Amino acid sequence: MNDFKALPDLPAPNATRGLVGWFKANLFPSPVNSVVSLIAIYFIITFLAPVVDWVLISAVWTGEGNAACAEATGACWIFIADRLPIFFYGIYPPDQYWRLDVCFILLVLSFGPQFFDKFPYKGPVAIFSLTAFPVISFFLISGGSFGLEHVPTEKWGGLSLTLLLAYVGIVAALPIGIVLALGRRSEMPVIRSFCIGFIELWRGVPLISVLFMASVMLPLFLPDGMNFDKLLRALIGITMFQSAYMAEVIRGGLQAIPSGQYEAASAMGLGYWKQMRLVILPQALKLVIPGIVNTFIALFKDTTLVLIIGLLDVLALVQAAIEDPVWKAVETEGYVFAAFCFWLFCFSMSRYSQKLERKLHTGHKR
Amino acid sequence: MTSNQSAIQMVDMNKWYGDFHVLKDINLNVAEGERIVICGPSGSGKSTMIRCINRLEEHQTGQIIVNGIELTDDLKRIDEVRKEVGMCFQHFNLFPHLTVLENCTLGPIWVRNMPKKEAEDVAMQYLERVKIPEQAGKFPGQLSGGQQQRVAIARSLCMSPKIMLFDEPTSALDPEMIKEVLDVMVELANEGMTMLCVTHEMGFAKMVADRVIFMDMGQIVEENNPHDFFDNPQNDRTKMFLSQIIGH
Numbered sequence: 001m002n003d004f005k006a007l008p009d010l011p012a013p014n015a016t017r018g019l020v021g022w023f024k025a026n027l028f029p030s031p032v033n034s035v036v037s038l039i040a041i042y043f044i045i046t047f048l049a050p051v052v053d054w055v056l057i058s059a060v061w062t063g064e065g066n067a068a069c070a071e072a073t074g075a076c077w078i079f080i081a082d083r084l085p086i087f088f089y090g091i092y093p094p095d096q097y098w099r100l101d102v103c104f105i106l107l108v109l110s111f112g113p114q115f116f117d118k119f120p121y122k123g124p125v126a127i128f129s130l131t132a133f134p135v136i137s138f139f140l141i142s143g144g145s146f147g148l149e150h151v152p153t154e155k156w157g158g159l160s161l162t163l164l165l166a167y168v169g170i171v172a173a174l175p176i177g178i179v180l181a182l183g184r185r186s187e188m189p190v191i192r193s194f195c196i197g198f199i200e201l202w203r204g205v206p207l208i209s210v211l212f213m214a215s216v217m218l219p220l221f222l223p224d225g226m227n228f229d230k231l232l233r234a235l236i237g238i239t240m241f242q243s244a245y246m247a248e249v250i251r252g253g254l255q256a257i258p259s260g261q262y263e264a265a266s267a268m269g270l271g272y273w274k275q276m277r278l279v280i281l282p283q284a285l286k287l288v289i290p291g292i293v294n295t296f297i298a299l300f301k302d303t304t305l306v307l308i309i310g311l312l313d314v315l316a317l318v319q320a321a322i323e324d325p326v327w328k329a330v331e332t333e334g335y336v337f338a339a340f341c342f343w344l345f346c347f348s349m350s351r352y353s354q355k356l357e358r359k360l361h362t363g364h365k366r
Numbered sequence: 367m368t369s370n371q372s373a374i375q376m377v378d379m380n381k382w383y384g385d386f387h388v389l390k391d392i393n394l395n396v397a398e399g400e401r402i403v404i405c406g407p408s409g410s411g412k413s414t415m416i417r418c419i420n421r422l423e424e425h426q427t428g429q430i431i432v433n434g435i436e437l438t439d440d441l442k443r444i445d446e447v448r449k450e451v452g453m454c455f456q457h458f459n460l461f462p463h464l465t466v467l468e469n470c471t472l473g474p475i476w477v478r479n480m481p482k483k484e485a486e487d488v489a490m491q492y493l494e495r496v497k498i499p500e501q502a503g504k505f506p507g508q509l510s511g512g513q514q515q516r517v518a519i520a521r522s523l524c525m526s527p528k529i530m531l532f533d534e535p536t537s538a539l540d541p542e543m544i545k546e547v548l549d550v551m552v553e554l555a556n557e558g559m560t561m562l563c564v565t566h567e568m569g570f571a572k573m574v575a576d577r578v579i580f581m582d583m584g585q586i587v588e589e590n591n592p593h594d595f596f597d598n599p600q601n602d603r604t605k606m607f608l609s610q611i612i613g614h
């Protein structure tokens with residue numbers, strides 16, 4: 001009998017086979033597949049060609065005023081360029097634009113690094129973006145202290161308002177949602193009933209009616225003279241509404257955690273909150289990242305509904321600009337631009353979530 | 367090695383799941399340093415009994431006193447008991463989002479308030495004892511079953527427990543892995559740890575147990591030293607059970 005001899009470890013075979021190999025393997029592996037691929041390519045080209053033509057080739061990129069676009073068969077992008085400050089800043093006083101610029105730069109600086117694996121100070125930056133950043137932004141945008149001129153919330157608008165609504169909604173809805181989800185699974189009947197009631201109440205009404213209630217009905221119930229800011233009311237409405245959805249998404253994650261995890265954590269002597277924070281939530285939240293981001297994206301797009309209560313978000317301003325007789329026939333450009341703004345942010349969130357999922361993947365679950 | 371002080375005392379302990387009477391008048395006294403093996407047919411209440419010791423299950427009547435602390439609804443006492451009692455499960459129950467090392471340091475850091483550096487040193491020491499220090503940086507999902515169970519044992523030991531509970535630690539493992547886990551358990555037993563093991567590994571029972579307990583229908587049917595238990599069982603139910611597991 002031979003002695004058993006372990007074979008040496010070899011490097012894994014090289015998996016990449018170049019561009020041609022990729023085409024062969026993915027688009028033309030068999031005659032039927034090749035035909036399907038060709039048909040698909042044909043349709044993509046016939047559909048894409050006019051779009052590319054309208055957006056890029058025949059579009060007007062330079063010039064002044066409506067007249068420059070009169071002859072064009074493509075998009076009139078100079079309209080967007082002309083109105084860009086309004087779309088972004090709303091009716092914020094132009095000499096104070098820098099304050100919004102600073103906030104926006106801070107926003108990019110505090111979230112941008114999360115996309116880069118190598119960036120070393122992710123933790124501190126994340127803490128900054130959740131704590132100091134909102135405070136700084138509030139004092140900058142609102143003013144009234146540190147020698148800054150006060151800008152009432154009626155003057156806030158445009159894409160900056162959209163971002164503000166979304167940011168506050170997201171940052172507040174996640175923790176509230178977590179607390180509600182834990183409460184709904186609590187063994188204490190009072191807490192459980194409260195959370196169920198809260199979630200079902202907010203989930204059962206459309207956001208539009210929440211906003212409407214917040215802006216029209218609420219003041220009727222408040223005593224005379226007591227009045228709080230319309231924007232604040234909208235923010236509270238959006239946050240409550242989205243936390244109810246968030247709670248249900250997170251509860252789904254909590255339910256997927258096997259009871260053995262709770263048992264092992266209890267047996268170790270960890271108390272309830274430590275169990276949740278160290279063992280259960282990290283796993284549950286990771287499981288439902290797609291659902292959480294889905295809710296974030298829905299929230300981001302739902303912010304457009306604030307136009308019903310007279311807040312001027314980017315979509316409301318685009319609509320106003322289209323109706324302005326100075327520019328004619330620019331509806332498509334306006335809506336495409338608005339759609340692009342929303343798509344850009346939603347797509348970034350989606351990419352970030354995919355990245356996060358890959359990073360948090362720790363091998364097979366047993 | 368066995369001293370006379372009680373590590374665990376169960377007095378007339380009863381437990382129900384709803385209307386179902388799972389544990390009936392359990393009386394058991396485990397001395398410090400004693401190694402006990404519990405066996406019995408499926409559904410006889412073995413898991414339920416040892417899970418009552420660290421209050422993963424609540425008993426309804428009778429007393430359980432662990433390390434001089436009686437288990438009641440008082441959460442402080444439950445925490446005190448859990449600090450001193452380690453447990454290993456059939457399905458390991460490692461935390462999949464933490465590395466092997468982090469699994470081992472979680473308890474010491476958050477329950478015993480040990481500084482991180484010290485906790486890591488302790489963890490590495492125990493990982494060496496279960497012979498997998500080289501896996502410290504991996505995630506549980508990247509280990510074999512036997513390795514995972516050894517990590518689970520190391521994780522419990524990091525809390526320096528006075529008592530270790532094992533609930534069928536090898537029954538989800540392949541034969542080759544069973545041995546590597548049993549080796550660790552034998553070593554632990556030889557060092558004088560108080561142990562309660564639910565297991566059907568009769569070789570292990572013969573080698574290390576001070577007492578073997580046979581349970582059926584929620585009752586302790588027979589208890590004896592391993593020699594007499596296997597060679598000269600008193601109860602017919604025990605004889606039948608032994609003939610079944612030895613026949614296979």
Ligand SMILES: Nc1ncnc2c1ncn2[C@@H]1O[C@H](COP(=O)(O)OP(=O)(O)OP(=O)(O)O)[C@@H](O)[C@H]1O
Binds near residue numbers: 406
């Ligand atoms: N949560 C529960 N609710 C109701 N009945 C339960 C529950 N857990 C266990 N039981 C029942 O209690 C009895 C004892 O269960 P236990 O898990 O203690 O058995 P066991 O001796 O460990 O069996 P096995 O060898 O299969 O692990 C079984 O009949 C089981 O069906």
Ligand SMILES: [Mg+2]
Binds near residue numbers: 412533534
């Ligand atoms: Mg069992």
